[in-house]
Amino acid sequence: DARVTQTPRHKVTEMGQEVTMRCQPILGHNTVFWYRQTMMQGLELLAYFRNRAPLDDSGMPKDRFSAEMPDATLATLKIQPSEPRDSAVYFCASGILAGGPYNEQFFGPGTRLTVL
Amino acid sequence: GEDVEQSLFLSVREGDSSVINCTYTDSSSTYLYWYKQEPGAGLQLLTYIFSNMDMKQDQRLTVLLNKKDKHLSLRIADTQTGDSAIYFCAGESGGYNKLIFGAGTRLAVHP
Numbered sequence: 001d002a003r004v005t006q007t008p009r010h011k012v013t014e015m016g017q018e019v020t021m022r023c024q025p026i027l028g029h030n031t032v033f034w035y036r037q038t039m040m041q042g043l044e045l046l047a048y049f050r051n052r053a054p055l056d057d058s059g060m061p062k063d064r065f066s067a068e069m070p071d072a073t074l075a076t077l078k079i080q081p082s083e084p085r086d087s088a089v090y091f092c093a094s095g096i097l098a099g100g101p102y103n104e105q106f107f108g109p110g111t112r113l114t115v116l
Numbered sequence: 117g118e119d120v121e122q123s124l125f126l127s128v129r130e131g132d133s134s135v136i137n138c139t140y141t142d143s144s145s146t147y148l149y150w151y152k153q154e155p156g157a158g159l160q161l162l163t164y165i166f167s168n169m170d171m172k173q174d175q176r177l178t179v180l181l182n183k184k185d186k187h188l189s190l191r192i193a194d195t196q197t198g199d200s201a202i203y204f205c206a207g208e209s210g211g212y213n214k215l216i217f218g219a220g221t222r223l224a225v226h227p
Contacts, residue, residue: 004158042219043159043204056214091158102147103208103215107158 002026004108006092012114018080021111023092024073032075033093033105034060034067043091049075050097082115089113118142118209120218127224134192136221138205143186145207149215150179150190153202162203163190192223200225 005024013019025032033048047057052069060067064083069075079086089112093105122138140148146167151159165172165179165188172179178191192199202220209216 043217045214045216048214093158102164104149104161104164105159105215107160109156109158 004092004094004106006090006108006111008111009109010112010114012116013082014116015083016081017115018078019082019086019113019115021077021090021092021113023075023077023094023108025075025092025094026106027073029094029096029106031095031097032069033095034075034077035091035093037089037091037110038087046077046090079113082113084115087113087115118145118207118216120205120207120216122203122205122218122221124219125222125224127226128195130195130197130225130227132195134190134195134199134223134225136190136192136203136205136223138188138190138218140186140188140205140207142207142209142216143183145209147208148179148181148188149206150177151204151206151217153204153220155201159204195223195225197225197227199223 007022031050034046036044046060047067049069066078089110091110093107095105119141128134147164149164150162152162153159163174163177165181176193180189202222204220205218206215
């Protein structure tokens with residue numbers, strides 16, 4: 001049963017600390033998305049990659065957030081330094097984009113981040 | 117870019133039909149999608165419709181698309197307690213690469 005995995009599932013940290021969230025996309029998927037979900041803002045796209053190359057990170061605060069794909073089986077989202085306003089659920093999703101329009105994304109279970 | 121709007125809450129009685137509505141702005145979306153999010157979980161694709169279709173039916177789900185008004189709806193027949201979830205409408209932006217999600221409609225099903 002192929003699925004997207006995310007670690008950790010929950011993270012509580014103090015303001016100023018570095019946070020790293022990890023995602024393992026479904027094997028064979030060539031696109032990875034990072035989203036943030038809050039009650040106030042809903043679901044926001046932070047960044048996405050195709051074939052490990054960043055395509056768009058315009059939704060991400062550049063001064064403290066960074067996203068990378070060191071290899072095809074791992075995507076990371078880092079926040080340094082973290083702030084209380086970063087508290088949210090962070091979702092990773094993967095999919096196959098083959099140049100056509102169909103765009104199903106498979107979501108992981110999310111990382112619930114609380115910054116005190 | 118795409119903007120997607122939907123109502124935030126819907127409460128229905130078990131066995132009744134639920135209709136969740138969505139409006140979008142970008143008429144170039146080739147597909148429009150409905151995702152479901154159950155408590156504590158990620159989103160899961162529920163159904164989708166190709167933009168040249170007016171209606172798509174899949175078991176208890178019916179999707180209606182009004183391209184002129186840029187209006188999309190999801191009808192769930194014989195709504196069950198297991199249908200209680202948040203439903204997200206999504207359209208495409210940026211040449212198929214990105215999905216833009218609405219705020220989500222929280223469906224509550226009561227006996």
